Amino acid sequence: MAIIETRSLVKTFGKIQAVRGIDLAIESGEIFGLLGPNGAGKTTTIGMLCTIIRPTSGQGMIAGFDVAKSPTQVRRKVGIVFQDPTLDTILTGRENLQLHARLYGIPASVRHLWIDEMLALVDLRERADDLTKTYSGGMRRRLELARGLLHRPAVLFLDEPTLGLDPQTRARTWEYIRKMAQKENTTVVLTTHYMEEAEAMCDRIGIIDAGRIIALDTPQNMIDMLGGDIVAVRAPRPPLETIRSLPYVSSLKTNNGELEITMKSAHLHLAELLSLIPQVASVEMRKPTLNDVFIKLTGRDIREDGAENNGSWVETIARYKQRGK
Amino acid sequence: MNAFHILQKELLGISAVWWREFKVFWREKSRIVSSVVQPLMWLFLFGSGIGASLSVGDVTYRDYIYPGVLTMSVIFGSVFFGLYIIWDRKLDVLKAVLVAPVSRISIFFGKVIGGCTDVLLQVAILFAFSFLFPSVNPWGIPKALLILVVTSIALVSLGLALGSLLESLEGFQVISAFLIFPLFFLSGALFPVDEKLPSWLHGLVKLNPLSYTVDGVRGALLGINTYPFLMNLGIVTFFAAAMLVLGSILFSRMK
Numbered sequence: 261m262a263i264i265e266t267r268s269l270v271k272t273f274g275k276i277q278a279v280r281g282i283d284l285a286i287e288s289g290e291i292f293g294l295l296g297p298n299g300a301g302k303t304t305t306i307g308m309l310c311t312i313i314r315p316t317s318g319q320g321m322i323a324g325f326d327v328a329k330s331p332t333q334v335r336r337k338v339g340i341v342f343q344d345p346t347l348d349t350i351l352t353g354r355e356n357l358q359l360h361a362r363l364y365g366i367p368a369s370v371r372h373l374w375i376d377e378m379l380a381l382v383d384l385r386e387r388a389d390d391l392t393k394t395y396s397g398g399m400r401r402r403l404e405l406a407r408g409l410l411h412r413p414a415v416l417f418l419d420e421p422t423l424g425l426d427p428q429t430r431a432r433t434w435e436y437i438r439k440m441a442q443k444e445n446t447t448v449v450l451t452t453h454y455m456e457e458a459e460a461m462c463d464r465i466g467i468i469d470a471g472r473i474i475a476l477d478t479p480q481n482m483i484d485m486l487g488g489d490i491v492a493v494r495a496p497r498p499p500l501e502t503i504r505s506l507p508y509v510s511s512l513k514t515n516n517g518e519l520e521i522t523m524k525s526a527h528l529h530l531a532e533l534l535s536l537i538p539q540v541a542s543v544e545m546r547k548p549t550l551n552d553v554f555i556k557l558t559g560r561d562i563r564e565d566g567a568e569n570n571g572s573w574v575e576t577i578a579r580y581k582q583r584g585k
Numbered sequence: 586m587n588a589f590h591i592l593q594k595e596l597l598g599i600s601a602v603w604w605r606e607f608k609v610f611w612r613e614k615s616r617i618v619s620s621v622v623q624p625l626m627w628l629f630l631f632g633s634g635i636g637a638s639l640s641v642g643d644v645t646y647r648d649y650i651y652p653g654v655l656t657m658s659v660i661f662g663s664v665f666f667g668l669y670i671i672w673d674r675k676l677d678v679l680k681a682v683l684v685a686p687v688s689r690i691s692i693f694f695g696k697v698i699g700g701c702t703d704v705l706l707q708v709a710i711l712f713a714f715s716f717l718f719p720s721v722n723p724w725g726i727p728k729a730l731l732i733l734v735v736t737s738i739a740l741v742s743l744g745l746a747l748g749s750l751l752e753s754l755e756g757f758q759v760i761s762a763f764l765i766f767p768l769f770f771l772s773g774a775l776f777p778v779d780e781k782l783p784s785w786l787h788g789l790v791k792l793n794p795l796s797y798t799v800d801g802v803r804g805a806l807l808g809i810n811t812y813p814f815l816m817n818l819g820i821v822t823f824f825a826a827a828m829l830v831l832g833s834i835l836f837s838r839m840k
Contacts, residue, residue, distance in 0.1 A: 274729035310684065311684070312684060332686045332688070333686075335685065335686035336686045340681075340684055341678060342677070342681070344677055345677065346677040346678065346680045346681040347678075347681075348605065348678050348681075349676070349678075350608075350612060350613075351605070351608060351609070355605075355608060358604075359601055359604070359605050359682075360681070361683075362597055362600065362601030362604065363597075363598055363601045363602075363682060363686075364685060364686060365593075365594040365597055365598075367688070375618060380828050407681070503814070515742055
């Protein structure tokens with residue numbers, strides 16, 4: 261049985277439909293990525309699943325509990341790492357976890373043990389008794405991850421877990437996420453802008469645009485759907501018909517004198533392809549990314565909308581309310 | 586999960602919030618010091634100064650305002666504690682607490698108990714100075730403490746209620762000027778409430794629930810009171826109950 265299931269989940273703020281009917285089934289233990297531009301409805305969707313935002317209609321189930329009818333049970337089953345830091349900076353790292361443990365009803369007999377385990381997992385043991393206001397950005401993020409997992413949730417929601425971190429810290433944060441997900445067999449649902457990360461981390465990806473899931477598959481399948489690698493060739497007189505008829509070429513298009521060939525297993529067939537084109541001036545080969553998938557599906561670049569908001573719930577809701585007026 | 590388990594988890598949640606507030610209070614020692622020094626200045630600088638040319642009955646003015654200054658500490662400490670959640674919300678400190686599987690009401694009660702604890706520790710320190718006020722009867726301290734606890738519950742709830750409504754710290758000044766100071770000045774903390782007062786002022790003082798706290802505390806410590814202690818306690822308890830209801834509703838609706 262799926263650990264997360266939604267049926268035509270809808271959220272409207274005033275006149276604006278932020279989420280227009282999402283159907284999802286996420287299996288236990290999956291790392292699932294919600295990918296989409298700003299304002300696509302990612303944060304609202306996650307907000308509904310962790311009971312922060314009340315759905316307008318439709319149903320969301322987590323571990324068998326309805327998010328609208330049994331929010332307390334759902335809350336016990338989920339961990340959340342918000343996009344903006346929410347640590348109590350006047351408390352130490354350990355005290356933050358102690359507060360969380362009490363709020364989540366972790367029995368006193370195991371509280372210390374679980375806290376120590378989590379601190380070790382995110383390498384914060386030595387700094388555990390320092391005030392969190394002395395922590396670096398990466399350390400805070402790690403402590404938040406530890407906090408999100410402390411009560412051993414079935415599902416961990418991560419809203420842009422690596423936003424604003426430098427590349428090195430980002431890579432390490434992903435390591436921790438993966439390690440923790442494996443250790444407890446936790447289902448992870450995350451949103452991100454960084455497509456390379458989504459591609460590398462996620463078992464499956466849902467591409468969300470204008471409040472709807474427009475594609476749902478493994479990153480590899482999505483990229484394969486494009487028909488292979490992209491080879492860009494510059495040549496004065498390319499034999500278009502011959503190239504098109506090659507069995508491994510899936511599509512062909514020219515723009516300003518450049519020939520863009522989408523082909524399967526370019527590393528095997530590139531030599532043969534080039535031998536058919538006279539006077540090749542330049543060749544460029546690249547692997548397609550999820551961004552190419554997004555462009556193919558919507559005709560837009562995922563990053564086009566820019567970062568007009570940082571995606572926090574309060575701001576997201578406020579923005580929708582504004583537009584709805 | 587049965588009702589007992591649910592209750593147990595909610596109580597654990599209340600104690601968690603309380604524990605956090607106490608940690609924060611204890612860590613910010615400068616706040617404790619200033620919260621005690623300020624009332625002492627009122628008593629010794631203001632009280633001694635005015636008292637040089639003024640006394641109330643056979644009690645020195647400084648002794649006379651001792652119950653009023655205790656009440657003042659409770660008013661300011663409690664309302665500001667409640668209003669502090671505006672700041673918590675700005676820093677997103679509350680966010681992680683609000684998504685925990687604990688009802689909003691429990692978080693609210695944890696905050697109320699936490700705020701009362703802070704305020705009562707401040708009051709306890711002020712009581713330790715009571716030997717400097719010869720007219721104060723130390724045996725009246727438990728009664729005074731009782732009515733101050735109830736007052737603190739009322740005012741922390743009021744602060745949390747207002748803090749839930751306000752989005753920014755700008756509202757803070759407005760509340761301070763138009764609510765807290767009038768509540769304080771109109772409580773009779775600094776002057777006797779009798780027929781000598783202009784009638785409009787007398788009327789406003791009578792409408793202020795905190796006047797009954799001051800009267801109760803003054804009765805307990807100095808034996809000077811207008812109303813019987815139980816009547817004072819009853820009125821203040823009713824005020825506290827109303828504020829608890831209002832506060833828990835507004836806090837539950839807070840975004």
